Amino acid sequence: MFTAAKPLAERVRPNSLDEIIGQEHLTGKNAVIRQLLSNNNMTSMIFWGTPGVGKTTLARIIGNHIGLHFYFLSAIQAGVAEVRKVIDDAKKIGKVLLFIDEIHRFNKSQQDALLGAVENGLIVLIGATTENPSFEVNSALLSRCQVYILNELSTADLHKVIKQAKEKDDWLKQSNFELKETDALFRFSEGDARKLLNLLELVIHQFSVDTPKIITNDVVAQALQQKTNLYDKGGESHYNIISAFIKSIRGSDPNAAIYYLACMLSGGEDPTFIARRLLILAAEDIGNANPNALVLAQSCFDATRVIGMPEGRIILAQCVTYLACSVKSNAAYMAIEEAMSLVQKNGIGSVPLHLRNAPTKLMKELNYGAEYAYAHSFEHNFIALEFLPKGMEGTKFYEPGKNQKEEELRAFLKSRWKDKYGY
Numbered sequence: 216m217f218t219a220a221k222p223l224a225e226r227v228r229p230n231s232l233d234e235i236i237g238q239e240h241l242t243g244k245n246a247v248i249r250q251l252l253s254n255n256n257m258t259s260m261i262f263w264g265t266p267g268v269g270k271t272t273l274a275r276i277i278g279n280h281i282g283l284h285f286y287f288l289s290a291i292q293a294g295v296a297e298v299r300k301v302i303d304d305a306k307k308i309g310k311v312l313l314f315i316d317e318i319h320r321f322n323k324s325q326q327d328a329l330l331g332a333v334e335n336g337l338i339v340l341i342g343a344t345t346e347n348p349s350f351e352v353n354s355a356l357l358s359r360c361q362v363y364i365l366n367e368l369s370t371a372d373l374h375k376v377i378k379q380a381k382e383k384d385d386w387l388k389q390s391n392f393e394l395k396e397t398d399a400l401f402r403f404s405e406g407d408a409r410k411l412l413n414l415l416e417l418v419i420h421q422f423s424v425d426t427p428k429i430i431t432n433d434v435v436a437q438a439l440q441q442k443t444n445l446y447d448k449g450g451e452s453h454y455n456i457i458s459a460f461i462k463s464i465r466g467s468d469p470n471a472a473i474y475y476l477a478c479m480l481s482g483g484e485d486p487t488f489i490a491r492r493l494l495i496l497a498a499e500d501i502g503n504a505n506p507n508a509l510v511l512a513q514s515c516f517d518a519t520r521v522i523g524m525p526e527g528r529i530i531l532a533q534c535v536t537y538l539a540c541s542v543k544s545n546a547a548y549m550a551i552e553e554a555m556s557l558v559q560k561n562g563i564g565s566v567p568l569h570l571r572n573a574p575t576k577l578m579k580e581l582n583y584g585a586e587y588a589y590a591h592s593f594e595h596n597f598i599a600l601e602f603l604p605k606g607m608e609g610t611k612f613y614e615p616g617k618n619q620k621e622e623e624l625r626a627f628l629k630s631r632w633k634d635k636y637g638y
Contacts, residue, residue, distance in 0.1 A: 264365030267407025318342030319351030469539035504544035544616030564604025
């Protein structure tokens, strides 16, 4: 069988906007990039997206279309000297298009070297980054560029990538493969179209010439020497593992919790989804037994969204182990459940007159708020008023848990309310 010198992903790289998959919001009919090209009004921009979604390809297509000298720099290898060489060339030959891959890896001085040439139009800059440019590109350069977000490729998109590759590449046509299962192929490629195509090529090469090329999950795993620990984000596996994850933390087992965290992350679960569940758990299962749990969970949620993967796994792991090792209480959760149940059963009670607001003269004449006593005017900032509606006096919803922190809350409530609520 014919073997090509270039990797499959490079051989079938899209050559036009119409061939780009998954970025219709930028490349589709009347979309912004297509409009900019049709109007020959190209400005500096930054493409932000996960690996293998088409950032470099889109930059090359733009370069071919606008007819400028195209320069490619990798921020991993290039420095200020390489940037200045491009600027010097531009001064001699006129405006050029400079594409910088992984621009977030440029330090401040390297980014600053671009400012003047970008601002005066000598260079049309296209930067590609997998990191949030708000944090990784300095504000001066960022203000001179339009940021465009490239979407992650869906399962349907990945199927289209393979179909398009088969239509374009002679070797792939001749291989006559049958794609019977795709879960492993898609999972190991992690939504990266380039990785997907090169993995497909690797798997096909594992077959002998005369062997039927039926690609299954096990065939892909064998080619990579990995196990097919498949995790269906939309199916039963998803619900089973997240259930085991939450119950492990609730049960104070950090080892099991970390294992299920690894299962979800390895299966491509959205880290934000996991962080959101940790926020809920911190309030539902720990609550006032350890108020810091909710604070840490909120910090974990914010940091995970900013940092992204793969480093986000470290932040999630810290939060998971902390929550699992924390003292537990569901008292706040039970309190709101009981209160909601009573409201649904009996409706909303009438607010006592002394607690009502009196913004109008009529309300004041009706004694709205007249007998309210301001707690801070009394000893210990407390006065034993009735705050519940008539008929509900003494109803207790919150029963502090039997842990050190909430026992302190219980003692406080008993010192104020005596025997009214039975604390």
